[in-house]
Amino acid sequence: MTRCFLAFELTEASRDYLRERVEPFHQELRASGWPVRLVPPENWHLTLLFFNDLSAEEREAVWAPAARLAEAGTWRDLRFDWNGLAVWPTPRRPSLVCVEAAPYAPAQDWPVLHWLDEEPFAKADTRHMLPYVPHITVMRFDRKRRRPVAREWEAMSSELPGFDPAAIRVDRLAFFLSTVSPRQPVYPRERSTPL
Secondary structure, three states: OEEEEEEEEEOHHHHHHHHHHHHHHHHHHHHOOOOEEEOOHHHOEEEEEEEEEEOHHHHHHHHHHHHHHHHOOOOOOOOOOEEEEEEEEEOOEEEEEEEEEOOOHHHHHOHHHHOOOOOOHHHEEOOOEOOEOOEEEEEEEOOOOOOOOHHHHHHOHHHOOOOOHHHOOEEEEEEEEOOOOOOOOOOOEEEEEEO
């Protein structure tokens, strides 16, 4: 069984745009003693549905209808209301730093939501799907050195890099295997299709 996820991929221009703003900020945080590591920009994406364990047959059963939705234009021209950087799940219990958007109400009408009671979609982790909160994980905290950062984060709020919401776009739906390791630092893409 394989950990895997459906995700929206960023355009190359969006990835470059974020890299220019996130990498210097990451260096500043590291210099200030924050125990964070940069997620490789090649791994930046917007997760749609995450699955802890799916067989090859179940992955195909998830991908086929999702790909049909993408090809039919369900997610064409997605626009999210990007707020900027946030510490998730909270600055008191930090796990990651992400580019966060406001909850996306139109996701409630996506056909994939109607499949969540059916196998294998019922195996999905829906914590960030209901409601759908778009976010792009750009840094992760060191699990062994994680620390509360609420006061520090609040103090630097005026120094956070700004983002033009229109500059962050997606252009593909992909199915990734969640098998990142030191040898394989980038999520292997099993399948993808344009939006």
